[in-house]
Amino acid sequence: MTRETRQLPNRSLLKLVAGAAPILLVLILLPSLIGTYQVQLLIYGLIAAIAALGFNLLLGYTGLLSFGHSAYFGIGAYSVAFAVAHLGPHSMEFYLLLGIPIVAVTSALFGYICVRHTRIFFGILTLAISQVVYSLALSFYWVTGGSDGLRVPRPALLLGLLSFSGSHGFQFFIKSYYYYVLGIFVIGVVLMWVIVHSPFGKALQAIRDNEVRARFIGLRIRRFRWISFLVSGTFTGVAGILWVPLNGLTTPDVLYWTFSGEIVFTALLGGFRNFTGPIVGGIVFTYLKTYAVASTEYWQLLLGVVLVTLVLVLPTGIVGAISRARQRLARRSAVT
């Protein structure tokens, strides 16, 4: 029995590393094979994946559907824009150091209000709060630039080691920034993986599955939901921080509720019942939206059709469907 128990976790860790290593290798090699535009798209994809990963801690693991995650993404983006306008060093590390506490504190504050309710009431509260933030960004135009937004030039990376002016600045920035975002993405994925496999993460899933029983093993439900909200919002906020230098501009659009809808869509697309679902969803959604926008002016209609099809045909998302197909194949080969 002891041997078995000692092997159990190590094997699952090994499996994870074995599964993730080839994907990581591909992600590292990819920029030398594809053009700058494709690399740029991939960065957007990784950023969307970080946002969805955070969002899914609430939906997939805690059982709370937030319709206001645009707020944390947007607050991350705006905190960088404010720092550019008013504060010292034009360095990405500085923006992260400044932005992460800001999104963490706002997530904690808004989360404290929202977790007092669950289900649709929770969703409506998150939506309402994000819309308040949106209208504040619109109306305080002397601070936020109103609907014009705020510009964010390319920051220096790695404590000023890499800066990007001159004629080839853009290409160089995209390539460097890709690896920068990839690094943070990897840290984020590992961190989230540990969180959902920690006692804390298991407690969240217990609360998701059965609130009454969770209470009767002594868990303080609301506090767990609150901390989950805080972590979730902070992840999505980090995505916003990373997004704004790439986009070069932040407008109230990223605070608007339709953007929250896109985050929900992303998680559904990949599959919110899987750890990797939101990651796949984030990357696929980025490409899907980009090509939909490029190919037709009715791109929203196209996305709508995809969403309806998804809910009807693939309720467990891309990753859910793949893993089910794999299980079926394994069973068939076991039978024959």
Add this chain to the structure above:
Amino acid sequence: MILLRTVDLRKQFGQTRACNGLDFIINKGEFLSLVGSNGAGKTTLVNLISAHLQPDSGQILLEDRDITFTTVAERIKAGIARSFQIVNLFDGLSVFDNVALAVFSRDGKTVKMTRLADHDRDVRLETLEVLGQFGLAGKAATPAGGLAQGERKLLDVAVAYALHPRLLLLDEPTSGVSTHEKAQIMDTVSSVVRGGMVTAVVIEHDMDVVFRYSDRIVMMHEGSFLADGTPEEIRANQEVANILLGAPLTA
């Protein structure tokens, strides 16, 4: 030695007096069965003791400490755990994790975010031990939602037992299973509970089971106690027999 005592405990739902001034005593180490027809107030009494419900009036004393107004979490800390009549499990989690979570929670380890749950050796060993005691070790990796009804009932008790309670309240641990399985479940539960020196209060309808496993039987009817005694005393009580057989109470 008295472990828990209620004083004039009352709970009313509309016009129904589910607990009508109950003075209930649970002795240390006993295996006590609560019996009575549906609506007698048995589950309400268990709900009050486990803080699932708040009483309208009266007191609950755990070894002379007043716990009437403590929360569920505080009562678990004080040593009162319960299982549920309609199985309450974490269906998306494995059988192992269902029990492990109770152990983590009891040890105050659920706040840990940066350590893998499976890497906690103490919790893992204890969880496997509890699963072994309840005959569920072979199902450790199965999702709780995929268990058969009898196994689900056992796991529900195991989750409560893993909290290391001094008082274990079991609300119909054998409801919804076949007669054959009933005996198996009760054999397992009573041997684990007695082996662990845990005081148990069990709500049960099957009188064969009740007579066979209990040290003491308390009979309820319409929110009051009707009889209280050893299985032999209860068996001899004509009034109880009438109610159990469904005959009307005669004055």
